[in-house]
Amino acid sequence: MFTLASLLEDESLGLRVLVPGPPGALEEPVAWVHNTELPDPSGYVRRRELVLTNGLWDDRIEAAGFVANVRRARAAGIVFGLRPERPATPEDLAAACRAAGVPLLEIAADVPFTAISEAVATRYAEERQGALVGMVRRGDALATAISRGAGASGVLRVLRRDHELPLAVIDRMGRLLASAGTELDAAQLHTVATGLTRRPPPLELDLGAAGRAALYLVGAVGDVDAALICLRPVSELTRLEQDALDQAARFLSLEVAKQQAVQAIELRFASELLEMVLSGGSRDAEVPGRLRAFGVDPEGPLSVWTTAFAGPEATLPGLAEVVGEFFAAAGVPVVVAAGSQDVVAVLSWRHGEREAAPLAERLASTVGERFPGRRAVVGLGGTARGPAGLREPLIRSREVCRTLRRGGAGPAVRTFAELGPHRLLLGTQNAAALRTLADGVLAPIREHDARRGGELETTLRAFLDHDGHWQATAAALRVHVNTLRNRLAKIGELTGRDTARTADRVDLFLALRAADMA
Secondary structure, eight states: OEEHHHHHTOGGGOEEEEEOOSTTGGGSEEOEEEEOOOSOGGGTOOTTEEEEEOOTTTTTSOHHHHHHHHHHTTOSEEEEEOBTTBOSOOHHHHHHHHHHTOOEEEEOTTSOHHHHHHHHHHHHHHHHHHHHHHHHHHHHHHHHHHHTTOHHHHHHHHHHHHOOOOEEEEETTSOEEEEESOOOOHHHHHHHHHHHTSSSOOSEEEOGGGOEEEEEEEEETTEEEEEEEESSOGGGSOHHHHHHHHHHHHHHHHHHHHHHHHHHHHHHHHHHHHHHHHHOGGGGGGHHHHHHHTTOOTTSOEEEEEEEESSSOOOOTTHHHHHHHHHHHHTOOEEEEEOSSOEEEEEEOOSOHHHHHHHHHHHHHHHHHHSTTOOEEEEEEEEESSGGGOHHHHHHHHHHHHHHHTSTTSOSEEEGGGGOHHHHHHHTSOHHHHHHHHHHHHHHHHHHHHHHTOOHHHHHHHHHHTTTOHHHHHHHHTOOHHHHHHHHHHHHHHHSOOTTSHHHHHHHHHHHHHHHHO
């Protein structure tokens, strides 16, 4: 946009300042020019337009009234055009402008208003051409930066060549992907991440000590994955700065899409690795090559860790990425695979389980910090001497994690050996053996429940979870003790196991645990 000061620099217009207005008023941007002789042009003059007039309204309204109407329209100022019949600007008009704080300029009688309009149009055309040239040049630079792998940091460097703005790129998990000219603390990163989860996301956020920040959304395939943050409110950004930020956000979307494609391929390869380990057989030979592709030495000791959230929601989007970043920061080669109920990490580990526990505690703490309000748990499955022995640590780590998820406020990290002998025993069996054990004992009561809509299995689980206490079990199930006795008697009839006998309770307990693990 042009300013009154820039118009005054054009000597061909012959403009003269009569009333400069408030300090800095001549440097304020002007939207356009508006020629009018209406006594009250406020309904037609847009904000920050420059009013051009010859004063032909003076027989219908006093100068003070006309100026008040112009001021109400929030115009940029008034240019009074002299004419032979009026060779001087009326003093009452100048006095009214001084009183109202409205800039007043005077143009000579031999210079038409069209000269100002043409000058403004020329300036706008030059500015627009410059902006377009700058956008094309910046677009080429942004495309080059991304194609060369400069990432989000490269995009910010290109943007700051033209605009010295405090910038950051933050994803929806609260991770700082890049920054330039500013530093944000953990609370501010969390504020941005929380804002990106809203629908629709805000275009401005209050970041406390950093002030209000403008958000330019970054996404791939319609989703909001991150935001380009400018540590200034939108009202303080020029049109050119806003256009540049919007352009940079679009290029960042390309970068995000590229990263997501790479991550999707890596996660698929990692998931296939787990399938190879679990299925065994002919696919065993493929495991070493897949480990090497992720930088994990298949010839060295390998450990399996499983991470999830305690409670009903075991995983959330981004958990696998956080786990991978943790091991990368710790300098530990790892393969990270995301599942529907957990995230599994297969890593090179040349230390014992005693050394693993502190690092796993740090992992649980890091995940908890990145997902406020969630409690992370980590199951350690032990170490394998090469790819051929990975199956048991994988099954064990998942079982430990599953147990920790149900354990309420217990420890966040445990090894398989800490869970008890029955889990050690069951953990050494394959899925087929576990199903055979579970079906051999539980099939009759499951068939009964399916046929009659009963709750015998639920009752059995509650009875064993409450260590055989009748009153506690009945209260948990919200049934009468007599109802509980009848159900347990039916279980004994169907399974041939008496819940009052220790040996039979062990059979029932192991069958239920085998069913959970199969």
